[in-house]
Amino acid sequence: MKFKIGDILARVRSWFPKAQAKLKEHAAELEAKFSEVDRIPLNFTLRQKLIDRLLELDAPNPYCEEVRSQLSQRLKQWQQDETAPNGFVLLGTPVDSFSKLLDTAISSWENDSILLVKTLASSTVPHDVSEIVRQLRKTSDSDFVRSANRNLVIVVPDLSQCFLRCVEGLDSIDVLQDCVLRDRSRFWLIGCNTFAWNYLDLACDLSVSFPEPSILPELSPEDLKTWLSPVCHLADCQFEKEADENENSETEDDEDDFWNSKAEKSYFHRLAELSLGSAAVASNLWLRSLHHIEGEEGIFAQRPHLPELPTFDKNDRFLLYSLGLHRNITVGDLAKTLGDSPLEVLQRVRRLQSVSLVRQPDEFFQLEPVHYPRLYRDLSNNQFRIGDSKS
Amino acid sequence: MNELIVPQFWIAQSNGNAVSNATEVFKEITTAKILQAIAVVVVAYFSTVAIDKVVRWLAEKVPLRFRLAIAQSLPFWQAFVLGLAIVVLLGLFLDFSANNLFAITGTVAVALGFAFKDYASSVIAGIIALFESPYQVGDRVTIGDQYGEIINYGLRGIRIRTPNDDIVSIPHNKIWTDAIVNANKGNVEAQTVVDFYFAHDIEVDRVSKILKRTAQTSKYTQIDFPILVIIEETPWGTHFKLKCYPIDARDEFVYQTDLIRRAKAALSKAGISYPKLSFRDQETLPE
Numbered sequence: 001m002k003f004k005i006g007d008i009l010a011r012v013r014s015w016f017p018k019a020q021a022k023l024k025e026h027a028a029e030l031e032a033k034f035s036e037v038d039r040i041p042l043n044f045t046l047r048q049k050l051i052d053r054l055l056e057l058d059a060p061n062p063y064c065e066e067v068r069s070q071l072s073q074r075l076k077q078w079q080q081d082e083t084a085p086n087g088f089v090l091l092g093t094p095v096d097s098f099s100k101l102l103d104t105a106i107s108s109w110e111n112d113s114i115l116l117v118k119t120l121a122s123s124t125v126p127h128d129v130s131e132i133v134r135q136l137r138k139t140s141d142s143d144f145v146r147s148a149n150r151n152l153v154i155v156v157p158d159l160s161q162c163f164l165r166c167v168e169g170l171d172s173i174d175v176l177q178d179c180v181l182r183d184r185s186r187f188w189l190i191g192c193n194t195f196a197w198n199y200l201d202l203a204c205d206l207s208v209s210f211p212e213p214s215i216l217p218e219l220s221p222e223d224l225k226t227w228l229s230p231v232c233h234l235a236d237c238q239f240e241k242e243a244d245e246n247e248n249s250e251t252e253d254d255e256d257d258f259w260n261s262k263a264e265k266s267y268f269h270r271l272a273e274l275s276l277g278s279a280a281v282a283s284n285l286w287l288r289s290l291h292h293i294e295g296e297e298g299i300f301a302q303r304p305h306l307p308e309l310p311t312f313d314k315n316d317r318f319l320l321y322s323l324g325l326h327r328n329i330t331v332g333d334l335a336k337t338l339g340d341s342p343l344e345v346l347q348r349v350r351r352l353q354s355v356s357l358v359r360q361p362d363e364f365f366q367l368e369p370v371h372y373p374r375l376y377r378d379l380s381n382n383q384f385r386i387g388d389s390k391s
Numbered sequence: 392m393n394e395l396i397v398p399q400f401w402i403a404q405s406n407g408n409a410v411s412n413a414t415e416v417f418k419e420i421t422t423a424k425i426l427q428a429i430a431v432v433v434v435a436y437f438s439t440v441a442i443d444k445v446v447r448w449l450a451e452k453v454p455l456r457f458r459l460a461i462a463q464s465l466p467f468w469q470a471f472v473l474g475l476a477i478v479v480l481l482g483l484f485l486d487f488s489a490n491n492l493f494a495i496t497g498t499v500a501v502a503l504g505f506a507f508k509d510y511a512s513s514v515i516a517g518i519i520a521l522f523e524s525p526y527q528v529g530d531r532v533t534i535g536d537q538y539g540e541i542i543n544y545g546l547r548g549i550r551i552r553t554p555n556d557d558i559v560s561i562p563h564n565k566i567w568t569d570a571i572v573n574a575n576k577g578n579v580e581a582q583t584v585v586d587f588y589f590a591h592d593i594e595v596d597r598v599s600k601i602l603k604r605t606a607q608t609s610k611y612t613q614i615d616f617p618i619l620v621i622i623e624e625t626p627w628g629t630h631f632k633l634k635c636y637p638i639d640a641r642d643e644f645v646y647q648t649d650l651i652r653r654a655k656a657a658l659s660k661a662g663i664s665y666p667k668l669s670f671r672d673q674e675t676l677p678e
Contacts (some may be wrong), residue, residue: 168604382457383639
């Protein structure tokens with residue numbers, strides 16, 4: 001390795017603005033804590049209405065653009081060169097939904113010469129390996145797929161739902177690899193989270209079938225404002241000014257025409273920074289920042305901040321990693337991945353749910369998105385191999 | 392002022408036929424110096440205890456990747472405090488002129504050689520082991536018949552915690568004579584080997600796949616470390632060794648249990664048969 005003094009100096013220099021920003025952030029948080037503004041949380045009905053509206057939002061446009069451009073580019077390579085890979089994997093965080101993203105992206109993808117077949121949609125039998133194997137074989141052997149002539153794309157929306165980390169649970173990945181490598185006349189588009197991808201690549205050499213996975217782009221402050229604006233308008237939310245902002249300060253530069261106020265600009269910049277550019281984390285942080293102020297009309301968005309990670313032990317960490325690995329999972333399946341009894345796992349999950357690390361929107365358990373950035377760092381520091389995207 | 396009158400020590404040095412001038416080695420001992428010395432000993436003792444507690448506490452609090460680095464700094468900090476205390480104490484009572492230094496070194500060497508040979512050997516081995524690092528705090532070592540995790544690195548020896556939760560003290564001077572088997576050498580991962588025995592007529596590939604999958608899907612496995620299945624044929628059956636690494640070497644025994652439990656469930660489901668031993672076969676079983 002070459003020793004470069006310039007690199008070291010650049011690194012040391014880069015610490016100063018970071019340290020300054022960190023100090024400023026802590027000061028602002030302390031100030032907000034001790035400020036005399038009485039913040040009142042949103043009532044349940046309004047909060048639920050906003051949650052429903054957030055769930056109805058389409059996937060952010062930059063994500064869809066990335067899917068479409070990567071698909072077009074790789075498909076073209078495969079059609080022109082028989083030795084080019086016949087599939088690609090799109091990676092995102094374990095808290096972002098791939099099914100919706102791929103649905104939105106593909107529905108507006110204009111390419112009449114290509115046929116799309118969706119299989120193993122996450123709504124059907126997640127983690128039931130024998131059923132997944134059966135569906136894969138059925139799709140792969142169907143007359144429609146067989147008759148296609150290098151113009152068919154098979155879409156697997158979320159690979160993390162298509163295996164289970166137990167002794168027989170990787171058989172579905174073997175079958176998928178067999179289908180991909182054996183017949184190169186079909187193209188595969190696969191969505192997967194970084195936890196699952198890193199695990200499957202190390203356990204089953206998945207990158208042999210899907211080299212160079214593509215990572216979803218980080219959403220910029222502008223992207224987040226555009227994406228969240230329908231819900232922001234519904235809530236009619238105003239952005240709280242920070243201590244160092246002037247009253248009624250407006251953005252001055254021409255390039256800042258996009259922003260209505262300095263407060264709004266700084267809010268979304270901070271939101272993008274904290275959320276690591278992930279739509280799921282950002283939307284949950286946005287929701288957490290909303291409140292009423294006593295004596296004032298309307299809804300206000302305070303400077304967003306990441307909640308502290310609750311304390312948890314080594315066994316909780318194994319469970320949280322498993323949740324990330326499979327994204328959406330029942331207690332029974334979670335127990336199989338951990339090799340523990342379902343009752344023991346249920347007790348642990350309920351405890352983590354009570355400290356808001358885990359949520360249960362339906363019968364499946366998921367990681368709570370607002371904790372994802374800090375949880376990612378914690379797992380990485382504790383030697384879990386979870387990939388380096390969005391870090 | 393209270394002064395203790397002490398006899399004057401004179402040490403004669405011989406150099407060939409000539410006898411050099413004797414030199415006064417000890418300084419005058421006063422009550423103030425004795426109080427100072429007591430204070431130094433007390434401060435050094437409490438500092439060592441405090442360092443021990445703080446470093447151990449910190450090592451358990453930080454993320455896994457930093458744990459061993461912090462735990463391994465403990466003997467250095469303790470050696471530093473101890474060294475500092477010894478220098479201050481010697482400075483209080485001894486006069487370190489060039490001649491005296493030779494005289495003191497010679498006297499100490501003779502005294503240690505006869506009276507504290509083993510103790511001195513352990514201390515010196517401990518200092519050398521700090522730099523040679525045949526073992527460090529947090530490593531899992533086998534020395535003689537003892538296997539366990541090093542939980543303390545002292546002046547004279549180490550303490551290891553065995554799988555039975557016994558604490559065993561082993562002097563450092565074992566490094567001169569005994570083989571030191573270190574399973575993880577400063578890393579948090581250490582290879583775990585689990586033995587499985589089957590009948591001769593089993594499908595070897597099928598069993599290998601099940602064992603490999605068992606390791607790949609254990610929550611304890613460090614997935615980017617190699618997972619190997621080694622097969623050995625014996626007169627009474629086929630011996631499989633599953634070699635893999637846990638994320639944290641401390642989980643070694645629960646990891647082995649997890650692997651055996653899950654592998655047995657999968658093997659039983661697959662109808663894999665175990666060796667059926669005759670009375671004569673039992674004589675050839677490994678220990």
